[in-house]
Amino acid sequence: MRSIGELAADSGLGVSTLRFYDRAGVLVPAWVDPVSGYRWYAPEQLEEARVLARLRRAGMPLPDIRLMLAGWSGPDTDLVRTLLTTHLSRLEKGLSDARSEFSALRALLDHRENGMTSLRLTTAQLSTPATELAAALDTVRFAVSTDPELPMLGGILFDIEGEILRFAATDRYRMAVAQVRAAGQDVSPVRVIVPTPLADAMRALLEGEGPVRLSVDGDRVTLDAGDRQAAGQCLDHEFPDYRRLLPQATGRRAVVDVAAFRKALEAGPVRTTEAGAPRLSVLRVDDEGTVVVCADGDEDPNRVAVNHEFLLDALAAGARDELILELGAPTAPIGIRRPDDEDTFSILMPVRLED
Structure with missing residues (x-):
């Protein structure tokens, strides 16, 4: 007999997941201790648990999973094969439908591309206290994504609007936003993504008390702190509209x-x-x-x-x-x-x- 913890470790299903499938009548333990309520599973239930884990990862609906396990160990596997084929067809149709919808969305984005790009081609110059800029960068830095498949999240958004400089970072599971007041003349809205290495290089310069100057010229951003400077190219991507996510x-x-x-x-x-x-x-x-x-x-x-x-x-x-x-x-x-x-x-x- 395997304890619920042992079955979880051997099957890849979490303990809480096994409890859920027990209550759902999908994978019921062979014996439950009447005093402690602890669940124990028979040796042959390990294979069922591993099958269940695969079906769960494949997104099979719970009613079909219940039928699959009911017929898995039986001599007649026709039902099992039918359920597998039906679910695979369902997934393939869903993928085809998703591709069609994504194509339509990409076409809509293409029409908006010119307007979005203009926010990255504006020139801006402003100054702000080094301590406030450092604190703002520290506040959002932890939420920057490291996922190579989402390069648009691999930096910190610098969102300049009037005399407000906002910073935002997200990896989809968390998001951080900070802002500082900055002095500038006729600053038009500017929105650029500063890659993480450049943002870290800027932060390393912010050790003094005096003001620093931030400049954006097209796709290049520069921070001047006294006689030291950090500069580089912005990411050629669009950051999600973080204000709609707040x-x-x-x-x-x-x-x-x-x-x-x-x-x-x-x-x-x-x-x-x-x-x-x-x-x-x-x-x-x-x-x-x-x-x-x-x-x-x-x-x-x-x-x-x-x-x-x-x-x-x-x-x-x-x-x-x-x-x-x-x-x-x-x-x-x-x-x-x-x-x-x-x-x-x-x-x-x-x-x-x-x-």
């Missing part, structure tokens, strides 16, 4: 002492949904307005799961002794704001917990 300041808000909250996160329980998945911290706000790191048995319907490491990074980037956490529905992004500057913040996408 959540409203709604939900349950709680002020947290960052040092104490970090300690609670590091000492508290973490979860994983399946083998190889990131560690999760599960949070909720209690009746007193305090953010609680949920224990394993806490089944509060309003609890929110979030990537443990991403949350620690966001707290560090917030650079404050106290921060405001906004927790909405379990499927809503988590907001992290500064009490004294709500225009500088980060959001983290929640992770769905298996029921």
